[in-house]
Amino acid sequence: MVRSHTVTAWIILVALGLLAPPGGQTQTAGPLDPAVLEPLLRGAATTAPGTYVVTAGSLAPAADAIPLLVQADAHRDAGQTIRVTVALGGEVSRGTAVRLRILSPDGTAARPPRVVADATAFPPEGRMRLVREFTLAAGEYDLQAAVGHRRAEGGAIAALAKFRLTVPDVWRGPLAVTPIVLGETVSAAPPAQTGAFIFGPTALIPATSNGFAQGGELHVAFRVFNWKAEPGKKPDLTAEYTFYQQTEKRLAFFNKMKPQRLDAGTLGEAFDPAAGVVTAGMTVPLQAFPFGEFQLKVRVTDNAGGQSAEQQVRFVVSP
Numbered sequence: 001m002v003r004s005h006t007v008t009a010w011i012i013l014v015a016l017g018l019l020a021p022p023g024g025q026t027q028t029a030g031p032l033d034p035a036v037l038e039p040l041l042r043g044a045a046t047t048a049p050g051t052y053v054v055t056a057g058s059l060a061p062a063a064d065a066i067p068l069l070v071q072a073d074a075h076r077d078a079g080q081t082i083r084v085t086v087a088l089g090g091e092v093s094r095g096t097a098v099r100l101r102i103l104s105p106d107g108t109a110a111r112p113p114r115v116v117a118d119a120t121a122f123p124p125e126g127r128m129r130l131v132r133e134f135t136l137a138a139g140e141y142d143l144q145a146a147v148g149h150r151r152a153e154g155g156a157i158a159a160l161a162k163f164r165l166t167v168p169d170v171w172r173g174p175l176a177v178t179p180i181v182l183g184e185t186v187s188a189a190p191p192a193q194t195g196a197f198i199f200g201p202t203a204l205i206p207a208t209s210n211g212f213a214q215g216g217e218l219h220v221a222f223r224v225f226n227w228k229a230e231p232g233k234k235p236d237l238t239a240e241y242t243f244y245q246q247t248e249k250r251l252a253f254f255n256k257m258k259p260q261r262l263d264a265g266t267l268g269e270a271f272d273p274a275a276g277v278v279t280a281g282m283t284v285p286l287q288a289f290p291f292g293e294f295q296l297k298v299r300v301t302d303n304a305g306g307q308s309a310e311q312q313v314r315f316v317v318s319p
Contacts, residue, residue, distance in 0.1 A: 031122040032097040036156045037146040041099060044144045045113075049162050054148065055155035066092050066147060066159035069210050072179045075223060076277065077135065080171050084136045087181075088145050088161065089208030096149040097122055102134065102165065103142045113142065138169035170225040170277075175307040177300050182207040182315060183219030186283065197221075199279040211316045214286050218315060221281030222298060224262070228305030234273055236303040237262040239280050246293040246314075254294065257282065263303075289317045 039057045040047065051062040069089040077083035088100060102117040117134045143165045148158030168176035181197070181204065189203040197204045199221050212218050227235040241257040262278050271278075280300075294317065299310040 031095050032148050032150055034097040034099050034120050037099045037148050040146045040158050040160050049160050051159045054158050062157055068159050068161040070161050070163040072165050074167050074178050076170050081135050084167055085133045087206050099146045101144055105142050136167050138167050141165040175302050175309045176225040177309040177311050178223040180220050180222045180311050180313040186219045211318050214317050218284040224278040224300050227302045234264040234267050238301045240299045242297045244295045286317055291317055
């Protein structure tokens with residue numbers, strides 16, 4: 001179980017790469033010009049997530065997919081601002097360009113949505129974890145990520161990921177639960193350390209894929225804000241973890257964990273109510289899960305304030 005703490009989040013960008021050029025000889029070349037990804041982003045509003053062949057500004061479905069995972073987090077920052085972090089994970093080769101942008105969904109037919117944040121990266125070969133953080137106001141945003149590398153026949157192979165980003169007001173308003181972070185591994189955090197994905201005494205490494213081995217474990221973590229309590233008193237929260245399995249027709253109930261109490265009896269003496277944040281999470285063994293796609297729903301109830309809030313995340317159990 002992860003305990004309460006404030007935390008700074010990060011973004012994951014995975015190393016990407018270059019295909020062999022015509023002639024069959026592998027040559028090292030620079031990363032893809034990010035301008036090649038612009039047609040994919042320009043049409044993102046009406047283009048389904050997936051992998052495409054990009055040639056002369058046109059798009060066609062690609063035979064081999066580049067899987068991408070997008071995750072997001074939000075926490076309090078100085079001056080009552082909201083710090084938002086996006087995690088983009090994937091697996092490709094080298095020579096790749098990454099474009100990540102966040103748009104305000106207030107556009108019209110005559111005026112396109114406003115880009116409120118934009119980032120470009122050229123990660124080297126191999127897996128990397130790079131920090132990308134943004135200051136955003138509470139509200140709804142559209143997040144778009146394009147990842148591409150050169151194609152031997154010309155043009156590029158590029159993948160598009162889209163994510164509806166809901167930034168909760170973590171300073172005021174109703175009970176708020178941040179998006180659930182899927183973790184690759186967890187370990188003990190150094191004493192008194194805070195920072196990237198440090199959840200109290202636990203350090204979580206965010207996953208770069210939503211696929212987890214049946215013989216392994218699923219690690220999840222999130223934050224809770226805006227509970228009701230007397231000044232200086234600890235909150236009284238209950239977190240429920242319910243799993244659903246994706247069948248051919250619908251999501252069907254699979255199982256649920258014992259409810260988790262987050263109160264004066266479990267948060268510990270080190271918990272500071274003035275910080276205004278409870279971090280929570282769970283490690284779930286996957287041996288009892290069959291292969292397939294699942295959804296985890298986390299529902300947090302403020303027992304003192306009479307409010308509830310929830311988040312969902314999908315993952316896949318594989319051999």
